[in-house]
Amino acid sequence: MRMHNPPHPGEIIKRLCLDPLGVSVTEAAQALDISRKTLSAILNGRAGISPEMAVRLSMAFGTSAESWLNQQTQYDLWHAEQRRKQLRVAKLAV
Amino acid sequence: MRMHNPPHPGEIIKRLCLDPLGVSVTEAAQALDISRKTLSAILNGRAGISPEMAVRLSMAFGTSAESWLNQQTQYDLWHAEQRRKQLRVAKLAV
């Protein structure tokens, strides 16, 4: 189990993709063929990366869709793990 | 990009967890502290594995939540990739 709160994937998109290329949010949203609002929500952690969005990101930035989706998965999982102790689940196997 | 349609994670749950232990859907749902309907939907591919559900599965079956969530991610991604050609995304980087 991961120890530290992982950054949301939007932060990574901004730091590793937009900033280095000097691309504005508006321009990136146009390239991705999504609304500026949607991209803004992702960049600011108010929305996650959907499977389709992961494919869009891979097309625009030449990365793998899997890596984007995995980042989202790890982020979601960390938050779910924080609530593990509140779940009353019975063990069925060792 | 994966070539063949991956099975939905519910199939894996049934084959690798329920069947070997001889646990019924009803019993497993009770152990997981979810409704029988919800588990049935997962087992039959009509619902995905949420982050919280991945944690529940890990508690009941002694597996890692990450592995369950990754399976769902791979499954979702495969279907999103099938529609890649329909997305009109402009390349921003090589």
Added chain:
DNA sequence: TAATTCGTAACGTAGTAGGTTACAGTTGAT
């Protein structure tokens, strides 16, 4: 000053996770 960029509020649509209740079909034991 004028134009651009950005975050975000307000509103709507669509889809999904999850619950309860109820029904019909199957199977196994008596």
Added chain:
DNA sequence: ATCAACTGTAACCTACTACGTTACGAATTA
């Protein structure tokens, strides 16, 4: 043959999320 248990699923509900358009104020830049 009957009864109980198991199963899938339909119907109905709530809550949340992804995504869109429009519009606004604040900040930045030409």
